[in-house]
Amino acid sequence: MSDRVTTLHGNPLALVGPELKVGDKAPEFELTGPDLKPVTLGSGGTVRIISVVPSLDTPVCDAQTKRFNDEIAKMDGVEVYTVSMDLPFAQSRWCGAFGVDKVKMLSDHKSASFGTHYGTLIEALRIESRAIFVVDKNNVIQHVEYVSEVADHPDYAPALAAAARL
Numbered sequence: 001m002s003d004r005v006t007t008l009h010g011n012p013l014a015l016v017g018p019e020l021k022v023g024d025k026a027p028e029f030e031l032t033g034p035d036l037k038p039v040t041l042g043s044g045g046t047v048r049i050i051s052v053v054p055s056l057d058t059p060v061c062d063a064q065t066k067r068f069n070d071e072i073a074k075m076d077g078v079e080v081y082t083v084s085m086d087l088p089f090a091q092s093r094w095c096g097a098f099g100v101d102k103v104k105m106l107s108d109h110k111s112a113s114f115g116t117h118y119g120t121l122i123e124a125l126r127i128e129s130r131a132i133f134v135v136d137k138n139n140v141i142q143h144v145e146y147v148s149e150v151a152d153h154p155d156y157a158p159a160l161a162a163a164a165r166l
Contacts, residue, residue: 004119006129008150015129016112017119019146026139027117031083031106034092039106044139047166049080049159051103052120052131056086056094060130060153069100071160078163083120085109085127119146130154134162142166 004015020027026041033039051068053061061084068080080103084091091105108114108128115121120128132154134143143162147154 006122006146006148006150008122008125010149013122013124013129013150015119015146016121016123017116019119020133020141020144022141022144024141026133026135026141029108029114029117030111031081031108031114032088032110033107034088034105036088039104041135041139044135044137047078047137047163048133048135049078049163050118050133050135051080051082051154052114052118052128052133053082053084054122054125054127054130054150055084056082056091060151062094062098064130064153065100065103066098067156069103071156072102075160075164078166079104081106083108083114083128085112085115122150132156132159134159134166136166 005012028041031039065082072080082103083106088107112121120131130147130150132145136142
């Protein structure tokens with residue numbers, strides 16, 4: 001059992017995986033893209049904001065993803081990945097319904113590879129906790145926020161500022 005926890009409406013839930021910190025090498029992962037093909041961290045080359053949400057069908061996840069979609073339109077050379085356990089079909093449907101077209105939607109539903117390597121997996125519910133990572137062109141983490149209460153918004157400003165600096 002992990003000693004790392006998050007809360008959902010005040011109820012503690014154990015997190016699986018390490019707590020990553022600024023300066024850590026970003027762990028590799030395998031996620032599923034909208035075309036059902038695998039997506040990995042890769043060798044770098046771009047700055048990425050990785051926005052982790054429990055499910056797009058909740059108000060805060062919806063707002064978080066829309067916010068990053070709007071913000072990324074103002075930034076050059078930065079990509080945003082939104083990671084959830086939602087199936088790729090649901091992610092694509094949600095994006096189409098809300099005109100979200102700048103964020104890359106990635107699903108961790110197959111193996112929970114991202115959640116276990118980035119310390120965001122709530123295994124008891126098989127969902128991700130809320131978090132943001134900013135990864136530089138060399139795959140080094142430059143910003144990290146694990147949101148302690150899953151129902152709360154992250155602090156967007158520091159993540160966006162970190163990405164803009166890079």
